Amino acid sequence: MVFKNKEKNKIQDKSVLDLLEIEKQEEHHLYDMMPEGSAEKIGFLLDNVQPNNPQAFADDFQNLLDNTYINEIEGELSLDVYEEAGNIVVQAPLAGVALEDLDINFSQGVLTIKGDRKVSNELKEDKYYIKECFWGKFSRSILLPDDIDSAKIKAHLKNGILTVVLPKLELPNNVSIEIKKL
Numbered sequence: 631m632v633f634k635n636k637e638k639n640k641i642q643d644k645s646v647l648d649l650l651e652i653e654k655q656e657e658h659h660l661y662d663m664m665p666e667g668s669a670e671k672i673g674f675l676l677d678n679v680q681p682n683n684p685q686a687f688a689d690d691f692q693n694l695l696d697n698t699y700i701n702e703i704e705g706e707l708s709l710d711v712y713e714e715a716g717n718i719v720v721q722a723p724l725a726g727v728a729l730e731d732l733d734i735n736f737s738q739g740v741l742t743i744k745g746d747r748k749v750s751n752e753l754k755e756d757k758y759y760i761k762e763c764f765w766g767k768f769s770r771s772i773l774l775p776d777d778i779d780s781a782k783i784k785a786h787l788k789n790g791i792l793t794v795v796l797p798k799l800e801l802p803n804n805v806s807i808e809i810k811k812l
Contacts, residue, residue, distance in 0.1 A: 725790035
């Protein structure tokens with residue numbers, strides 16, 4: 631019985647350590663995304679400043695965050711990618727994105743979709759009960775699994791769903807190559 635409890639405690643301890651490691655990796659990733667110097671400023675403030683006026687400190691800290699990396703972070707676009715009738719089809723939900731705020735690019739086998747979902751109403755953060763929607767710049771790049779006939783790529787936006795149709799390039803399987811004597 632004691633052995634089972636020790637094993638259970640080891641498993642729980644390992645789970646806690648795993649969670650701490652994940653948290654450390656997330657923090658490191660967040661610091662990597664900040665413009666140069668921002669992480670040091672924020673870390674210094676958190677570690678060294680003992681504010682006389684906690685509210686003023688909180689406001690200054692929020693201004694620092696707002697003006698450094700928060701505005702630089704792009705959202706990631708969710709995609710469905712599938713094959714249909716000799717085409718690779720990419721679909722993405724883009725509700726609230728104007729056509730002029732959308733950019734689609736195909737280069738060297740990589741499809742990139744970028745855009746900006748602009749906030750329709752400017753509410754203060756303290757007015758929200760729940761805020762789950764992403765507003766701002768987003769992008770997504772994917773490496774496509776086949777060669778694409780780039781001259782025939784088509785895209786359309788209907789009911790908030792972007793559909794990009796990428797015709798697969800049909801290459802012959804076997805080609806006989808004539809050998810010439812030089």
